[in-house]
Amino acid sequence: MALALSFMNAKASPSRSISGHLRGALNACRHSWKLVSRLALDIALPTLCVACREPVDGEGVCAECWAKLSFIAPPFCPRLGIPFVYDPGPELLSMEAIANPPAYARARAAVRYDDVARTLVHALKYQDRTDLAPAMGRWMARAGRELLAEADVLVPVPLHWRRAWGRRYNQSGALARIIERQAGVRLACEALRRVRPTEQQIGLSRSQRASNVQGAFKVASDRGADIQGHRVVLVDDVLTSGATADACARALLRARAASVDVLVFARVVDTHKAPI
Numbered sequence: 439m440a441l442a443l444s445f446m447n448a449k450a451s452p453s454r455s456i457s458g459h460l461r462g463a464l465n466a467c468r469h470s471w472k473l474v475s476r477l478a479l480d481i482a483l484p485t486l487c488v489a490c491r492e493p494v495d496g497e498g499v500c501a502e503c504w505a506k507l508s509f510i511a512p513p514f515c516p517r518l519g520i521p522f523v524y525d526p527g528p529e530l531l532s533m534e535a536i537a538n539p540p541a542y543a544r545a546r547a548a549v550r551y552d553d554v555a556r557t558l559v560h561a562l563k564y565q566d567r568t569d570l571a572p573a574m575g576r577w578m579a580r581a582g583r584e585l586l587a588e589a590d591v592l593v594p595v596p597l598h599w600r601r602a603w604g605r606r607y608n609q610s611g612a613l614a615r616i617i618e619r620q621a622g623v624r625l626a627c628e629a630l631r632r633v634r635p636t637e638q639q640i641g642l643s644r645s646q647r648a649s650n651v652q653g654a655f656k657v658a659s660d661r662g663a664d665i666q667g668h669r670v671v672l673v674d675d676v677l678t679s680g681a682t683a684d685a686c687a688r689a690l691l692r693a694r695a696a697s698v699d700v701l702v703f704a705r706v707v708d709t710h711k712a713p714i
């Protein structure tokens with residue numbers, strides 16, 4: 439079509455030189471080729487479900503995987519966001535929140551950390567699937583709307599530079615950027631730093647996890663103004679024992695944050711401990 443139009447224009451303007459017409463026709467050709475190749479690419483690469491890789495309408499996960507994701511909804515512990523099997527009434531805390539109160543005030547998660555959630559987290563973290571961040575971030579913004587409504591600043595859990603070197607980007611930062619756009623809360627990306635490298639938390643006991651990350655985080659000396667007196671929402675991909683979030687919250691509170699809440703994509707829910 440673009441090519442035909444170009445020739446019509448050529449007839450309508452006899453004063454243009456032949457080379458000018460040729461150039462026009464060539465550009466039109468290039469343009470339509472671009473369109474054709476883009477179309478071909480769209481046909482060749484349908485959007486795939488992020489979890490099972492089956493073709494899917496729109497973005498994110500297919501209906502089957504969506505059904506397998508366990509979105510966390512009330513009733514849950516107002517402190518830790520752990521889902522309750524039955525509603526114990528408002529303001530009643532979970533046993534975990536009473537036995538092991540964390541340094542942060544409240545935690546919320548979009549989903550339980552199960553098979554589909556693990557696939558999403560691993561794809562985002564290790565396979566450079568940055569295209570997953572928008573859907574995951576939106577689910578987080580929804581799960582954390584109560585915290586975000588009161589927040590002044592978002593702080594992603596930082597990677598140590600040595601680990602960031604091997605991995606191209608920080609998955610918590612990618613999620614926080616989506617939440618920033620969704621909730622309109624300012625993002626302070628480099629405010630919290632990892633001041634010493636830590637072992638991977640995988641395979642460590644609860645107390646090992648806590649000592650592994652103790653003192654590992656610090657608010658950068660030139661970024662104190664981003665934190666002091668502000669209500670912070672700390673952003674991470676997964677909450678397991680809560681040791682990392684706790685160490686980060688302590689660092690933020692030492693830098694005089696007014697409060698620290700935690701928002702993650704997925705949290706481990708210990709089904710053995712859940713009330714019947």
Ligand SMILES: [Zn+2]
Pocket residue numbers: 487488489490491492499500501502503504
């Ligand atoms: Zn799927």
